[in-house]
Amino acid sequence: MLNKESGYVKKELPGNIAKIGTVFFAVGLILGTAGYFIEPVRASFSYLVAFMFLVSVGIGSLFLVALEYLAGADWSTPFRRVSEFLSSSIPLLIIFALPLIFNMNSLFHWTHTEAVAEDAVLQGKAPYLNSSFFIIRVVVIFGLWSLFYYLLSKNSRGQDSTGDQRLTKRNIVLSGIFIPLFAITATVTSVDWLMSLEPHWFSTIFGVYFFSGSVWASLAALTLIVVLLKEKGYLSQRINNDHYYSLGTLMFAFTCFWGYIAFSQYMLIWYADLPEESFWFLQRWTGGWEYFSIVLILAHFIIPFGALLSYPAKTNPRRLKFISVWILCTHYLDLYWLTMPNLNVSGFVFSWLDFVFPIGILGLIILIFNINAKKYNLIPVGDPKLQRGLDFTLH
Amino acid sequence: MNENKNLYGVTALFDSANEIIHAAKEVEKAGYKNFDVNTPYPVHGMDRAMGLKRSTVGFFTLFFGFSGTAFILLFAYWTMSVNYPMVIGGKPFFALPSFIPVTFETTVLLGGIATVVGILAVFFNLPSNNHPLHDTDYMCSVSNDKYGIVIEAEDPKFNENEVTELLKRLGAKKIHTVMNPGKESFPIFEGRFVVFLILVVLVVCGGTYFTLNKVLYLEPFDWMLEQDKLIPQEKSTIFTDNKGMRTTIEGTVARGYLPYPFKGQTIPTETLANPLLPTKKVLEFGKGKFLTFCSPCHGNYADGDSRLHGQFPNPPTLHSARAREFGDGMIYHIIVNGQNTMPSYETQTTSEERWAIINYIRALQRAKNAKPTDLQEVQKELGVNVK
Structure with a gap:
């Protein structure tokens, strides 16, 4: 097919990637299980952070795939598969959500019926925040995402052998349906899993906040993998500085977007200074959490802003790799900052468990990516936009 | 190098x-350096x-963007914390979060404007915005x-024949030579253009005024005024008599007010005694x-040397023998009743204030006619040698 023009030859990823993934995942699984029997509540919260990281990178990547189809972008076609592979964790989400659903009592205050009975606010929210409706929402939303992941990736992979252009059209329609659905489901998911940890608190911008971080991290994961694979020769060698520059620009844009959204959320609450809203930020400004908050402002906005501002930073592979890893770590910190102060309200408490679960989740993502890369082409060789994507120049 | 000074270049x-x-x-x-390409739309890959090289305009934007940040933060600090500190919403004077939106706006605004102005100034070579290629057939085509x-x-390598040959070889359809204009002109100072600018200003100002003040005018909320x-x-x-200001009800006296019994008499039959001690x-x-x-x-020392400078007849001095022989009650009577051209000060002063004023007048009178014994008293009190 187009393999010649793209300069793409399918190569197996090195075997030690699978080994690394397995070891990481096994370490996370064994230590995490052990941790659960030692400190069940702490382990549940720690695992929730890691699980939300998996969710946000998964759906953020699927959003990027859908966005490419919907916007008719061709520059990202040569590495769309990377996002597709990253989003292939979506069908597994329901399985990985099971430990959390079984431990809802330790995670969510609103599941305690005796607490709700004497709390007028929680009673008012009970029609939404109750265990059965929560589980229904989780199943429906994860099911919807899985469906769209399945359809989008099936069409995309089918094109590899047939080169059928109608599949692209079909995916455009699917993306058009998916993106509004994604807006609603991502909001509901962020409210359910993260905001309802503190059921008295509310912020209407919270869904957007989660979305901005999610796409930011997905872009960083995409950039990191694209740069690594291209350097090792697994992708087309025609991926050039202009592709890197565009990826860097998007990361820069979402750095600003996150800063904008996070500040909007903070400023309105700070300015109105209503006790039912401001206590959430006050929790994050006491007992050691204030250092997390300051680090978050620096690491999530100011440092990436400066690091991604210049042209060389967005085209130099080494800098891109560094900033991508930085972004992924910071996104994890962001989720940690959203979650953990709800457990350690009075102040930060260190626990080794917080390091176990991210290792496991990292191993899982590597494993899933490796399995996909073994089975499918790393470049959508049958995509009609591929040629234009490879020819992409900016100026 | 080219020998024809008037030649601007060769187009194809x-x-x-x-x-x-x-x-x-x-x-x-x-090997040509001074050449340019004109296309109807941006052609990708043209820079390469x-x-x-990459344009340096970005540094312009960066510098002026950060200038905007610094300026507005300092400005907000100065206005809100130094020059006119005001408590708003119980926040500190320098409430950084509330300044962030305007900081962001100013950064973007200044960065954007500086970029546009910089590009205009550099590329158009202002104030001369004329270019030899303007209004040529070539420019119409591209x-x-x-x-x-x-x-x-x-271009140092320029040679008209060589260049024409090269362009022909490359498959150019039409090749022209373009001359420099005979004399430098400044189209932006032309009368027509200036009149156009003035018209734009007038239309925009008038339109804005008309739109905001006539079309979109809304009554301000004056509910607190109209109660x-x-x-x-x-x-x-x-009230039925339609008067906003009320008169006192007959036979009553306002709180803290004592009516003066000798009002209206030129020379009172009786006078009051001063209830205040000169403390x-x-x-x-x-x-x-x-x-x-x-x-x-009366002047600051009751000398009758007023600050009115003849707009009003000066009163006599209060240090005259007559005035000094007035009883306190008589002066009180004059303040309440008025005397000659002096009007009544009954509504302006309370009775306590009047007695205090009288005590002060007495102090002034004594100071103007001080005896040596008074001086000794003062020296004793102040502990200094007063002459």
């Missing part, structure tokens, strides 16, 4: 984007084909459907009231 037209990219590459390879390249005569209340000196429908506090109080109400006519 091509039919497709691929041809122009090829041409740009070849011209660059042939022409061998251009802003329509042709792709053009121009090699300028300033049922009595306004001094104004009519009111609350330091009373004298301080009386001095303040004297300076407010009495000194404009």
